[in-house]
Amino acid sequence: MPSALITGITGQDGSYLAELLLEKGYDVHGLVRRASTEKFERIDHLKDRITLHQADLLDERSLRDALRAAKPDEVYNLAAMSFVAVSWIQPTLTAEFTGVSVTRMLEAVRETCPEARFYQASSSEMFGKVLETPQTETTPFYPRSPYGVAKVYGHHITVNYRESYDMFATSGILFNHESPRRGLEFVTRKITWHAAAIKAGKRDELALGNLDAKRDWGFAKDYVEAMWLMLQHDKPDDFVIATGETNTVRKCVEVAFDEAGLDWEKHVRLDPAFLRPAEVDLLVGDPAKAKQELGWEPKTSFEELIRLMVRSDLELLGA
Template identity: 60%
Template structure:
């Protein structure tokens, strides 16, 4: 039985990856931060699986990582843990750097110190491209426009360095925006679909957003965790972009989400400058040709269908809460 260690197991990607690996017969170990309240709603439905094991630790605590890696002896490590909100990274740059940048270094060092023969996946991000015009591929120049993007760029390059310096099987998946009904409520796609549900159910009449002109390449998270797994099954380690190859503005995603609920977004959406970033990323559209050609991976769900999936889930969830 293969053993996998996942940081960020309670997040969107971590929960879908856990389902995928358990379905493939893995023993899955997850890193959970200790806090005064439990935040495991995304994996609660898996807690009775005997092959799922949760451990307390933190990417900002190197000792806990060393101890866990030595105890678990994983065959595969997926580093999905991060402070992943771009806007928040401007408000908490030092914490973002400690978790997203140095946290990766701590984990790589823990693996090296334990002399493990394992495969390592680093969750890189399209935000590393930042101001570089699309389409963006593995050979595109990086130009991050946020503390989050800069921290992730450090992680990306230190992963490459450990691969080249120490012969680790280490890869970075440069994933473009990928969403789902499990997306955090402060991310714009989920904020939109939650807003649609609240308006449709009569809870509110308005949704406040920031930049409607930003272009993003939005895919479906369950498909993207399949891509992560495929990266670690290939004979040779290399980095891959995962993306749909098509872009949509926030405005277009918003229009699709409202239309699916029979609403006109123009009647409900208002603008507030406080939701703008200090430095904006105008357009991210990925070229996932390498992943298609080498891994046989290709995105099936694009932004319009994604909007429908998320709206349906949030309508149902809010309806249950309201007793409807």
Template identity: 70%
Template sequence: MTKKSALITGITGQDGSYLAELLLTKGYEVHGLVRRTSSINTARIEHILDKIQLVQGDLTDESSLVSAIRQTKPDEIYNLAAQSFVGSSWSQPIFTAETTAIGVTRLLEAIRTTGSDAKFYQASSSEMFGKVQATPQNEKTPFYPRSPYAVAKLYGHWITVNYRESFGMYACSGILFNHESPRRGIEFVTRKISDGVARIYHGLQDELRLGNLDSKRDWGFAGDYVEAMWLMLQQEKPDDYVVGSGETHSVREFCELAFGAAGLDWEKYVKIDPRFVRPAEVDLLLGDASKAKKVLGWKPKVTFPELVKMMVESDIELVAGEMKRKGKIPRSN
């Protein structure tokens, strides 16, 4: 039996690395799209580099996408690449639109013009709900984006729907709520907290500056969520699905659990800094994944407390390693 082939854009990111691992366990030939840069950050996929194949390409260059598709001949394409940080989208709105929005069209066009029959997955985001019109949010909840990132994701979402309906393409969007892990980028608040806790634990800093502690999110484990992506492309018909834990927690709760996991009192270290408050805040996101559970048979496995503990323990170990390399003595447990 011929191996299935998958092309993952954004393979060096959090989701891309977990998805690549999952597909390898299922016997796929995995290809990852990487940009033409002098140095590629492969830290998240270092342990599987010998099992995957990297191909050059860029969401801002359609010809490179056409070339990548012709070269890899994928059965499935997962578009996880984007300018994915909400905060940066305010300082880089044009770049965010070029990659996170128009980049989706370039990739869909590349699939269409090459005549590929690859199934397509688009990484949509709960940020599209923004100023929520109903709680919890499901596939029928109206969108109200509140950042350039969310607006760009909404374009990517709707262009995917349009190509599916206009050209009969197997194209799905996963509207994923916040999903974290030890591989999360340091610029995201959850990882900023777990890293801050680790540095305070080891005596490298004495405070953690954050923005809105009352902001609430539906947080899950990225390793669980990539399974939902795969399941979407295994169905008879393409469709869009909300993927979330069905629970909401505040940044304050995350802090309490994170500092608690290190035996620290969060209130002694967390300081509010107006610089980290967004121009337009999203106060509450809560996903209703009933459809994904019913149709895909998907459900999250890692609980919120388990996720926070996992991230803190990982960062305490990571920071200890950094200290040893610099000749410093980390705190022992």
């Protein structure tokens, strides 16, 4: 039975990845931070089938202890301060959690289980002010947020450990990926939840920032399969994981409110407070390399994704 350790197992991607690995017969371990309020709702249905270890990305010793206990064949480093807007409010903490902690994790793996295959969650936010469209594995990085900058550090340090220590260390440059498990602070889930809440009579309006911002949105459940495939590949490498299609925030609103049976223009207002200090205008990835080398491609369309999220939120709110 192969074993895997997932940091960020309580998050959207971590929960879907844990499900996938359990289906494939893995012994699944997860890292969780000790906190006064534990948030395990995304993995409640898995808790009797996985092993959780308390550790902190800011404490390298705790990472080494967890790795020694888990003895993983594969390590998926998904944990990060993952919300771009908050990275402007807490830029130093974002640098520690999302950037420097990758070095701590790599060092801990190198010292305790150097043969383990390592996956680093890189991000399309590294491209930021894009220098070419669509973005590929060779597109230069131009991050436009503290989060994006920290992810660039995490990406490059992973490449450095791969090349310097001959570690099987790979990075997935994932474009936006959503699901019913997405946090309410992220724009897609904010939209689908509000559409459901307005339908249920629990809210009257939805305030948004830039409706013209374009993103390449996919389904998280499809994307975690790409993570697994990267660690089954014959050599460590970096891959863009995306749909290759772009949609606007406005299109997301239109689809979500249509699924809820509402006229979006009667309920959505623009609020400058939600505009970013430096906006990323157009992120769209080219997943050709992942398709060619990993045999991966997305299974779920953007419209299918938004509609299934709205249906989930309607059910959640009893609408």
